[in-house]
Amino acid sequence: MAEAKSFLDEQSVTWINVHGLGDAETFHQLIELFGLHRLALEDVVNTHQRPKVEMYSEHLFIVLRMVSFAEHLENEQVSVFLGKNYVLTIHERDGDCFEPVRTRLRESRGQIRGLGPDYLAYALIDAIIDGYFPMVDHYGERMEQLDDDITAGHSMNTMDIIHNLRSDLMALRRAIRPLRDALNQIKPDDHSMFKKETHYHLRDCYDHTVQIIDLLDNYRELCANLRDYHMSIVSNRMNEVMKVLTITGTIFIPLTFIAGIYGMNFNTNLPGNMPELNWPYGYLFAWLLMLAIGLGLLVFVWRKGWLASTESGLSGSGLSGSEEHRNENT
Numbered sequence: 001m002a003e004a005k006s007f008l009d010e011q012s013v014t015w016i017n018v019h020g021l022g023d024a025e026t027f028h029q030l031i032e033l034f035g036l037h038r039l040a041l042e043d044v045v046n047t048h049q050r051p052k053v054e055m056y057s058e059h060l061f062i063v064l065r066m067v068s069f070a071e072h073l074e075n076e077q078v079s080v081f082l083g084k085n086y087v088l089t090i091h092e093r094d095g096d097c098f099e100p101v102r103t104r105l106r107e108s109r110g111q112i113r114g115l116g117p118d119y120l121a122y123a124l125i126d127a128i129i130d131g132y133f134p135m136v137d138h139y140g141e142r143m144e145q146l147d148d149d150i151t152a153g154h155s156m157n158t159m160d161i162i163h164n165l166r167s168d169l170m171a172l173r174r175a176i177r178p179l180r181d182a183l184n185q186i187k188p189d190d191h192s193m194f195k196k197e198t199h200y201h202l203r204d205c206y207d208h209t210v211q212i213i214d215l216l217d218n219y220r221e222l223c224a225n226l227r228d229y230h231m232s233i234v235s236n237r238m239n240e241v242m243k244v245l246t247i248t249g250t251i252f253i254p255l256t257f258i259a260g261i262y263g264m265n266f267n268t269n270l271p272g273n274m275p276e277l278n279w280p281y282g283y284l285f286a287w288l289l290m291l292a293i294g295l296g297l298l299v300f301v302w303r304k305g306w307l308a309s310t311e312s313g314l315s316g317s318g319l320s321g322s323e324e325h326r327n328e329n330t
Contacts, residue, residue: 013117014086015105019094021045034059034088036081044090047077051179053186059083060193062121062182064128065175066097067135073168075175078128082121082193089124097131098124118198125183126205132176132212136219139169143222150230158230166223173216180209247306251297255290262286 018026021044030036040061043049054061062080067073078096081088089098101123104112112123146161183206186194194202266273276282301307 012085013120015117015120016086016088017096017098018088018090019096021047021090021092030088034081034083034086036088037061040079040081044077044079047092049077051175051182053182055193060121062125064125064179066091066128067131067172067175068095068097069135069138073135073171075171080121080124082117084193085117087117087120087124097127100130101127115198116195118194119201122194122198122201122205126201126208129176129179129205129208129212132172133208135172136212136215139165139172139219140215143219143226146226147229150226150233153233159227162223162227162230166220169216169220169223173213173220176209176212176216180206180213183209243306247301250301251294254293254297258286258290258293 018030027041027044031038031041035058037056037059040054040056040059043061043063049063051065052063060082062082064078064080065075066078067075076092078089078091081090101112101120103109104123112119142165146158146165150158183202186199186202262274262277264274276285279285
């Protein structure tokens, strides 16, 4: 902390990145060193804040949500303090998406070393927003694969997968939408911490958030299409099963009727009581009669077109209806 204080005394821009929120002594020193407002520190510690921008007398306070994906979607709060000659970032856990910014600083690439702390803050905000694009692309690829699996009939627990996808997309949208509104609030006249030239770059960040929200809305619609597509295929396959069972039952009804008649125990010595049972070819006749009726019904069903499968008519109908719209947004 003493080293950071020496940097603040120089005519240079200082960036301090803090991992973790458990060290109360560190936060107390940060308050003393940077003159941070205690209300802003409360928002740092309470990590369920919506993305927002707040202006204090000595600094600008920005809350963002940084996303990552390991086994499941995770997001953490990143707090950015922008002062006259410093940028302070605080986030919950180790690991962040700021490595491209560090590389530019180490290699003196671009204008990041020659411009002020407001441009550095913009670069950090831009890095966080850019981290959303791989997440969005990841979910787009998962939905395309799920569409293929549904069509091929290989998908297991499809409804659970669709539900989880939709929940993650909604979580991403809840994280990025307030940031769009917060960036729109930053005006060069209202927030003197951002120069007019840097404000042009912030508008680019705003455009990226709008693009991400449009993609997320589109993917949520595709999730609904996938759910309807899956239910249509399940219903269609159930109808196919019911159709086969119905046709089979229809064919066997007359056969069962004939077998039931000839299975009755009547005295064949009396006149009129099934005299054909004493006929030498009666058994063969019964078989031929049942085969003729069964084949006749089968031909009738075939000529009516009731044996044709309708499953092929659903092939490729999951994402294709909205694929063109999604590609236009990308």
